[in-house]
Amino acid sequence: MPTPDTVERPATGPDPTEPAGPESGPDRLPMPAPATRRDLGTVLLPAAALLVLICLWQILSWSGLKRPDLFPGPGAVAAGMGDALLDGTLQNAVATSLGRGVTGFAISVAIATPLALLLAQSATLRAALGPLVSGLQVLPSVAWVPAAIIWFGLTDATVYFVVLMGATPSIVNGLLSGIDQIPPHYGSVGTVLGATRRQQTLLITLPAALPAYLGGLKQGWAFSWRSLMAAEIIAVGGSIGFGLGSMLQQGRDLSSMALVMAAILVILSVGIIVELLVFSPIQRRLLQRRGLLTSGAK
Numbered sequence: 001m002p003t004p005d006t007v008e009r010p011a012t013g014p015d016p017t018e019p020a021g022p023e024s025g026p027d028r029l030p031m032p033a034p035a036t037r038r039d040l041g042t043v044l045l046p047a048a049a050l051l052v053l054i055c056l057w058q059i060l061s062w063s064g065l066k067r068p069d070l071f072p073g074p075g076a077v078a079a080g081m082g083d084a085l086l087d088g089t090l091q092n093a094v095a096t097s098l099g100r101g102v103t104g105f106a107i108s109v110a111i112a113t114p115l116a117l118l119l120a121q122s123a124t125l126r127a128a129l130g131p132l133v134s135g136l137q138v139l140p141s142v143a144w145v146p147a148a149i150i151w152f153g154l155t156d157a158t159v160y161f162v163v164l165m166g167a168t169p170s171i172v173n174g175l176l177s178g179i180d181q182i183p184p185h186y187g188s189v190g191t192v193l194g195a196t197r198r199q200q201t202l203l204i205t206l207p208a209a210l211p212a213y214l215g216g217l218k219q220g221w222a223f224s225w226r227s228l229m230a231a232e233i234i235a236v237g238g239s240i241g242f243g244l245g246s247m248l249q250q251g252r253d254l255s256s257m258a259l260v261m262a263a264i265l266v267i268l269s270v271g272i273i274v275e276l277l278v279f280s281p282i283q284r285r286l287l288q289r290r291g292l293l294t295s296g297a298k
Contacts, residue, residue: 072258077265080258089247090266097228097243098270100156104163105224109217111164112171117201119172120179130176137169141227145234155239159231166227167220174216178209210286218279225271244270 054074061073068076084090119126119133144165148158186204195203206213232245240246244267251259 069255070257072261076258077261080256081262081266084247084259084262089242090262093242093244093247093263094266094270096241097232097245100159100241100243101163101221101225101228104160104228105167105221107160108164108167108171108220108224112168112220113175115168116172116175116179117205120176120205126176133169133172136165137173137223139165141166141223142230142234144227145231148231149235154235154237156241158235159228159240162231163224163227167224170223171216171220174219175209175213177216178212179205181212182208211283211290214279214283214286218275218283221274221279222271225267225274229267 058073058075061068061071065071072080081090084093119129141162144162145158148161152158152161182205186208191200228243229245229248232240232243233249236246236249244263248260248263248267251257251263
């Protein structure tokens with residue numbers, strides 16, 4: 001007969017009176033990946049994709065489907081880009097185009113934001129001007145270049161006008177879309193609390209519409225950058241400075257495909273860098289503050 005000291009006792013399990021933690025059970029919460037792993041993935045995956053594309057590009061160049069002067073390989077394009085760097089052409093072109101793009105975009109934001117708020121508050125104005133704004137958004141920006149040259153000549157005003165007409169409609173429609181998605185009771189609560197129209201606009205309407213407004217800003221920047229390139233390619237000479245679009249046109253005039261592809265790659269790189277360093281961090285912080293994105297997500 002077993003003594004009390006030899007009796008096997010059941011294994012001690014979790015106390016049924018204690019609530020189960022999130023780390024156990026079928027409903028356990030997923031734990032975010034370590035920050036180091038996320039950061040490495042964010043950097044390594046695009047780098048790997050870029051390396052694969054460069055390898056494919058080099059293989060196509062070696063295949064001989066096109067003459068080397070018509071389809072230069074990465075080495076030839078890098079050499080052309082190096083020459084442009086050494087003589088300062090590339091730096092000046094990037095600085096000129098980026099300065100124009102940022103300035104034109106800032107002017108577009110300053111015009112589009114109050115215009116969108118005005119259209120949102122007046123049903124009559126929105127019914128009258130809303131279709132026109134949407135029509136301007138789908139109109140190719142390059143269509144404004146000949147008219148702008150006639151009106152302003154070969155000056156920087158031509159470039160800024162084309163950028164303005166390309167970016168403003170997208171920003172207006174983005175903010176209007178955000179305002180349309182605001183629950184009606186937000187305004188009612190503000191009225192009950194005694195908020196003036198200005199306070200409702202600044203403290204309720206704009207913050208509530210911020211995600212869609214940010215989307216409109218991103219699209220507006222994309223349109224302004226494309227509009228800028230179109231204007232710089234067509235409007236060359238006069239007092240207009242030498243930008244990336246002018247560099248692209250110069251490569252075409254010289255029949256230098258290496259210069260053309262170098263300019264295309266720089267234009268693409270500037271767009272990607274602005275997206276990664278400006279808009280993506282702002283959007284991530286905004287979504288995190290609203291609980292729409294976990295702090296570990298990218």
